Amino acid sequence: MKAYGFSLLEALLALAVAATVSAIALPTFAEFVARQQATAAVNQLVGAIRTARHAAVTGRQNIALCAAEHGSCLGRNQWHRGAMIFADRNADGARQLAEPVIATLPPLPDGARISWRSFRNRAYLLFRGSGMTDWQNGTFTYCPANNDLRVAKAVIINAQGRLAKSRDANADGVDEDARGRPLRC
Numbered sequence: 001m002k003a004y005g006f007s008l009l010e011a012l013l014a015l016a017v018a019a020t021v022s023a024i025a026l027p028t029f030a031e032f033v034a035r036q037q038a039t040a041a042v043n044q045l046v047g048a049i050r051t052a053r054h055a056a057v058t059g060r061q062n063i064a065l066c067a068a069e070h071g072s073c074l075g076r077n078q079w080h081r082g083a084m085i086f087a088d089r090n091a092d093g094a095r096q097l098a099e100p101v102i103a104t105l106p107p108l109p110d111g112a113r114i115s116w117r118s119f120r121n122r123a124y125l126l127f128r129g130s131g132m133t134d135w136q137n138g139t140f141t142y143c144p145a146n147n148d149l150r151v152a153k154a155v156i157i158n159a160q161g162r163l164a165k166s167r168d169a170n171a172d173g174v175d176e177d178a179r180g181r182p183l184r185c
Helices: 008-059
Strands: 063-069 083-087 101-105 113-118 124-127 138-143 153-157 163-165
Touching: 008 063, 008 083, 008 101, 008 124, 008 138, 008 153, 008 163
Parallel strands: none
Antiparallel strands: 063 083, 063 124, 083 101, 113 138, 138 153, 153 163
């Protein structure tokens, strides 16, 4: 009678090959997932900035973008908790009850952060009815939970309200800021 199946040696060899392939693939897959999360977060932020600028121009009014939770603006580097776009009639960067909310952004995944550094050192970004910022050229920087600089991204905004995404100009694996310096987390 002929036996069908695997011998113990064949099974162990197949298990060793599977373990080797997994050991090679899992770190690469984890980096892929981290890069996709970074891209999604930055694209969502870019969409929010463009929405705010568009609302300012079409409504000929001040529109603010701030880190927010439950309809209230938060402090300077609380962008990981969510964000809000609202009509800022008094241009103070804090939403009053009479100021309508245009859109909100959900919080980032646990541990990821977005920081905002700008001229005039404000915790919010304000667009005037002309589409220009309130002289707030600056940078939003996304940092992953593990602070891997290869995954960090930035969105750079000039005073005219135009934006650009960071890129790795010198091919060292880390994006650079507007001055050509590597991003920091």
